[in-house]
Amino acid sequence: MSDHGTDSGRPADAADTGDLATEAFLSHRNLLFTVAYEMLGSAVDAEDVLQETWLRWSRVDLDQVDDPRAYLVRITTRQALNRLRTMKRRREAYVGQWLPEPLLTTPDVAEDVELAESVSMALMLVLETLSPTERAVFVLREVFEVEYDEIAAAVDKSPAAVRQIAHRARKHVEARRPRKKVSAREARTVLESFRRALENRDPQLLMDVLAPEVVLLSDGGGFKQAAVRPVVGADRITRFYLGGTAKRGDVVTCTPTVLNGSPALLVYVNGELDGTMAAHVEDGLISGLYYVRNPEKLTHVEAETTLTR
CATH class of the missing domain: 3.10.450.50 (Nuclear Transport Factor 2; Chain: A,)
Incomplete structure (x- = not known):
């Protein structure tokens, strides 16, 4: 190998950038999957969204990215929104009742009471009654505590509009979510x-x-x-x-x-x-x-x- 490249023929700095992109994506992968799953209710579709997120992330100029986590969540949200809109047509043709795809989760999920409730069958079905944008805003704000400015960038709305959507979605969910929690x-x-x-x-x-x-x-x-x-x-x-x-x-x-x-x-x-x-x-x-x-x-x-x- 020459002093100026890698075995793949890419310049060394390109290889370093690729490594940094991969490292950032893998370090946030579980978070990105959780975001996509909560928006879609389908692990299979969430995995597809992660593939699409990676393809777009791998082409990003990392020198222009201040916060890789926020940027990756933004990409994931946009891809999940696109898929959520196409899934609506699939749901309309679905035979019988549709339920979210169940996941065998690690013990630490049950220890995080708010996260466990947010992925419960009962609440996931409530989220199904929101519009795609309302669901994205609710999930990002209520579950992941993303700032309004970041959500606005992810859903292509103004921060003021996002605040209104968040308020509306929260009222909608609160009126329908299970009243009592048990241990x-x-x-x-x-x-x-x-x-x-x-x-x-x-x-x-x-x-x-x-x-x-x-x-x-x-x-x-x-x-x-x-x-x-x-x-x-x-x-x-x-x-x-x-x-x-x-x-x-x-x-x-x-x-x-x-x-x-x-x-x-x-x-x-x-x-x-x-x-x-x-x-x-x-x-x-x-x-x-x-x-x-x-x-x-x-x-x-x-x-x-x-x-x-």
């Missing part, structure tokens, strides 16, 4: 009773652990059978779960896990992974159930995904 220990205890009821086909135990007006949302994506509309009421959900498995003679087993920062279950039918079950718990009872059966959404439930703020 992970209480959620695990309630889910353990739910697990025993499913495995033992115990209708009384199931009724005892479900709130009277509990709501079940199930996502099969057209690949597996699922309720097309929400199933409401403890008695209907009990029949929904226990009737079908008993009729077919299926053996149901559940493994406790932590998905999206909260206690959850991996549900196996006849020894094969059938789906994931997340729950919202209030006053010691399950008030919301989120059952993801779509096999395309079960690719991130066996290896941990690191989320961070």
Whole structure:
């Protein structure tokens, strides 16, 4: 190798710049994935956004970048917004109910109460009701505490407009987010009773652990059978779960896990992974159930995904 270049033929300073770009991207990768996932509700699409972010970041003149973290978040937000707008058309053609893609998360996510709530199934579904720009502003401001000027640059709005959007989005979310928060220990205890009821086909135990007006949302994506509309009421959900498995003679087993920062279950039918079950718990009872059966959404439930703020 000559004194003036690298094995690739690039000048040495170009190689150094490439190394710095790679180092900066990798040091913030988990943050960027978390931003993209919270905006999209899909790990697969979040990974695609990161690829697009890297391609754009690798062409940036780093001498013009004062804050690599802020710049990378800006690129990621713009790419996620573009994808969110195209995903809306896909969602409209989706078979049945759509639920966010569940993630097996690292223990530190559950320890960060605000981050865990922000990626919970319950809140992610609330974020789905925001416009793309409202969602981006809410996520960046409320979850990642990004300054209004930086958000404005990311969403191509004035700081004053961003403040108004943030206020509107916050009011919208507050009106719809779950009112009560429970500890992970209480959620695990309630889910353990739910697990025993499913495995033992115990209708009384199931009724005892479900709130009277509990709501079940199930996502099969057209690949597996699922309720097309929400199933409401403890008695209907009990029949929904226990009737079908008993009729077919299926053996149901559940493994406790932590998905999206909260206690959850991996549900196996006849020894094969059938789906994931997340729950919202209030006053010691399950008030919301989120059952993801779509096999395309079960690719991130066996290896941990690191989320961070």
